[in-house]
Amino acid sequence: MNINNRMINIISRWMRPAFTAFALMGLVAMVASASAEEAKPAVVKPAIDPHADALLRRMGEHLAQAQFFSVNAEIWQDVQLKSGQQVQAGRTIDLQVRRPNRFHAEVRSTRRNRGLYYDGMSITLLNRIQNFYGSIPAPATLDEALDLANERFGIAMPLEDLIVSDPYQNAIRKVISGIDIGPVTVLGVPCEHLAFSLGKVDWQIWIEQGAMPVPRKLVITYKDEEGSPEYTAILSNWDFQTKLPDFMFNFEPPAGAAKIDVAEIKRKNQTHTSEGKQP
Amino acid sequence: MRFANFASIRNIGIGALAVLATLPLLYAQRPQQSQRDERTQRVAPSPRGEPASRGVSVHAPEERHPAVVDRVNHGTIRHVDTHIVQRPIEVHRDIDVHQHIAAHHDVDVDIHRPQFWHDFVFGARFHGLRAGYVQLSVGGAPYYYDDGIYYQQVGNDYQAVYPPVGANVVELPNGAIEIVAGNLAYYYAGGAFYVQQAGGFVIAAPPMGVIVPELPPGTVQVSVNGGVAYQFNGIYYRPVFVNGVTQYMTFMP
Numbered sequence: 102m103n104i105n106n107r108m109i110n111i112i113s114r115w116m117r118p119a120f121t122a123f124a125l126m127g128l129v130a131m132v133a134s135a136s137a138e139e140a141k142p143a144v145v146k147p148a149i150d151p152h153a154d155a156l157l158r159r160m161g162e163h164l165a166q167a168q169f170f171s172v173n174a175e176i177w178q179d180v181q182l183k184s185g186q187q188v189q190a191g192r193t194i195d196l197q198v199r200r201p202n203r204f205h206a207e208v209r210s211t212r213r214n215r216g217l218y219y220d221g222m223s224i225t226l227l228n229r230i231q232n233f234y235g236s237i238p239a240p241a242t243l244d245e246a247l248d249l250a251n252e253r254f255g256i257a258m259p260l261e262d263l264i265v266s267d268p269y270q271n272a273i274r275k276v277i278s279g280i281d282i283g284p285v286t287v288l289g290v291p292c293e294h295l296a297f298s299l300g301k302v303d304w305q306i307w308i309e310q311g312a313m314p315v316p317r318k319l320v321i322t323y324k325d326e327e328g329s330p331e332y333t334a335i336l337s338n339w340d341f342q343t344k345l346p347d348f349m350f351n352f353e354p355p356a357g358a359a360k361i362d363v364a365e366i367k368r369k370n371q372t373h374t375s376e377g378k379q380p
Numbered sequence: 381m382r383f384a385n386f387a388s389i390r391n392i393g394i395g396a397l398a399v400l401a402t403l404p405l406l407y408a409q410r411p412q413q414s415q416r417d418e419r420t421q422r423v424a425p426s427p428r429g430e431p432a433s434r435g436v437s438v439h440a441p442e443e444r445h446p447a448v449v450d451r452v453n454h455g456t457i458r459h460v461d462t463h464i465v466q467r468p469i470e471v472h473r474d475i476d477v478h479q480h481i482a483a484h485h486d487v488d489v490d491i492h493r494p495q496f497w498h499d500f501v502f503g504a505r506f507h508g509l510r511a512g513y514v515q516l517s518v519g520g521a522p523y524y525y526d527d528g529i530y531y532q533q534v535g536n537d538y539q540a541v542y543p544p545v546g547a548n549v550v551e552l553p554n555g556a557i558e559i560v561a562g563n564l565a566y567y568y569a570g571g572a573f574y575v576q577q578a579g580g581f582v583i584a585a586p587p588m589g590v591i592v593p594e595l596p597p598g599t600v601q602v603s604v605n606g607g608v609a610y611q612f613n614g615i616y617y618r619p620v621f622v623n624g625v626t627q628y629m630t631f632m633p
Contacts, residue, residue: 178454215625228626233608235621251462256624257453271458302460321457325449332454359608363621364591364629366452366463 149279153295156281157306160314161269169199171340172315174260179330187328194259194334201242201266203350206259217258218352219246225352226256226363234354235363242266255366260334263316272306275299284310287317288337301325315339452623495555497528497570500597505537518544528553528570542613543572543583550580561590571596571612586615591622591629604633 164170174194181187192210197203202221208214216227224246225236237254239246244266250256258264265271273279282294285307292307302325307318319334354360452463513526524531524538530547531538553569560566567574567581574581595617599610610617610628617628 176455213625217624226621226624228621231619231626233619233621233626247458250624251453251456251459254624255452255463255622257456257459259455261459262457265458275457275460299457299460302457304457321455321460323451323454326451327448330454334455359619361608361619361621361626364627366623 147277147279149273149276149297150281153279153281153297154273156293156295156308156314157272157279157297158269160306160308160316161267161272163314164263164268165266167200167341169197169203169341169345171195171197171338171343171345172260172263172336173338175335175337176259177331177333177335179328179332181328181330185328187330196260196264197345197349198243198264199345199350202246203345203347204243204246204258204264205350208259216352217256218350219243219258220347220350220352223352224250224256227352227355227358229355232355232358233361234352234358235361236352237363253365254363260336262319272297272304288335290317292317313339313341493555495528495553495569496526497553497555498597500529500540500570502540502542502598504540505534506531506540507537509538514549516547516549518547523547525549528555528572543570545583545585547572548577548580548582549574552581557593559587559590559592561587566590568592571598571615586630588630588632591620591627592617593627595628609633 174196176192176194177189178191179187180190190210192208192213195207195209197205202219204217204219206217208217212230214229216225216229218225218227219239221241222239223236224239225234227234237249240249243264247258247261247265250258251261262268262271276297277300279295279297282296282305285292285294287307291310293310294305294307296303296305298304301323303322305318305320305322306316309315309317315336317336319332319336321332323330323332449464451460453459456462509524509531510526513524513531516523516525516530521544522533523541523544524533525547528543530541530543532541533539552567552574553572556567556569556574558565559568559573564575564587566584566587567576572583573586575584595610596612599612599617602609602611602616604616604618608619609631610619616631616633618631619626620629621627
């Protein structure tokens with residue numbers, strides 16, 4: 102055996118275990134990596150009871166297919182006083198919708214009275230108590246107009262979740278869980294009670310049983326706010342028959358009304374908070 | 381044979397060393413995982429924490445979200461994540477954060493909260509003041525103060541006057557509203573803008589261009605450049621829709 106053969110022999114003898122070692126290292130690294138992958142939170146699909154989903158979808162399709170409708174609502178909203186006491190404030194809403202681009206609401210409470218108009222070209226607010234009005238140019242569809250009003254001007258159009266073009270998708274898109282609580286009556290109307298969760302916000306809906314699957318009650322619970330305040334809407338007088346002509350959505354300033362600006366919402370440079378010490 | 385055994389033992393030894401060498405890799409993954417969990421928990425109370433909610437198994441124990449946010453509006457699922465603000469609970473801790481910092485929420489809510497200073501009428505005269513009034517000196521002039529209303533003595537009477545800039549009070553009037561303009565917090569009540577100073581609150585010159593949710597009591601409606609406005613103590617307020625409801629912006633014509 103010459104020197105070269107001996108060198109090859111020695112190298113191959115030492116290379117084999119080294120190769121084995123690297124192979125083992127690779128194997129262990131793969132196992133470690135796989136174990137870490139397993140530890141990643143699994144992407145879990147929303148846990149929605151198929152029956153609840155089907156009922157919500159049916160309601161959404163019913164509203165989406167309606168070319169026009171009217172409804173009345175009584176709103177009860179939790180408000181926390183400075184003392185920490187939680188009270189409810191109420192108001193009523195008379196709403197008319199004509200798809201794809203008409204909307205009118207009258208919002209009334211003891212000391213406030215305002216109208217909101219959308220005619221496919223502009224959104225107009227009317228303060229009926231002080232006789233002020235203001236308009237903003239608006240996109241050509243209800244969905245876009247609702248988004249513009251909320252995102253740029255901080256205006257939550259009343260009951261907008263029922264107005265959008267696809268109420269089912271609008272409601273379900275952020276839901277992480279949903280269940281069917283069961284049958285219950287709302288103001289004497291047999292309904293199915295569904296409960297959904299977005300995580301930090303829960304909402305419930307009571308959908309009328311039978312041929313007209315309309316919402317009769319809606320509750321939104323803001324769990325991420327102090328006191329977990331709730332917003333409750335009780336809906337009545339659904340009307341899918343009475344036609345809604347243009348003039349119902351076209352704003353005409355009342356006599357003596359003054360036009361004022363509509364401010365875009367400010368995010369950081371100025372905020373203001375209400376209330377002070379309790380009387 | 382002896383050589384072969386030696387080789388096997390050596391192989392096993394090197395393999396074991398390799399395993400030991402890769403153990404750190406295994407454990408390096410675990411802290412990252414726990415860090416991810418911590419991040420998820422921190423994200424949860426975030427106002428726009430939607431991603432943390434989605435993808436979380438609903439079978440997991442319900443996480444209690446701290447109540448730390450406010451929304452401009454309630455009553456919408458579509459815009460549930462729009463205009464969420466962190467409640468600034470860390471600022472003005474020396475005042476009474478619970479009383480002076482609150483959600484503006486949907487200002488459409490209808491709760492009537494009468495305050496003493498709502499009854500302010502400029503020039504109104506009274507034969508006496510309520511118990512608990514405070515005597516002040518502003519620029520050398522004597523004033524009397526009672527929960528947001530300032531008086532000066534006229535003969536034997538006390539006459540309601542506009543809040544004097546520079547007046548220093550220990551407590552804010554009931555119902556003072558926090559107005560943040562730029563980096564400065566004002567407390568607005570009875571037509572006066574108070575700022576906090578050591579030992580109390582002093583009336584500052586009204587800031588221009590800020591929005592207040594209600595007019596001072598006793599404003600006078602005027603016309604400015606053909607538009608409606610209100611005047612109080614030389615300051616003008618222009619009505620403007622904010623968040624869909626009427627509020628008022630200070631300005632000087």
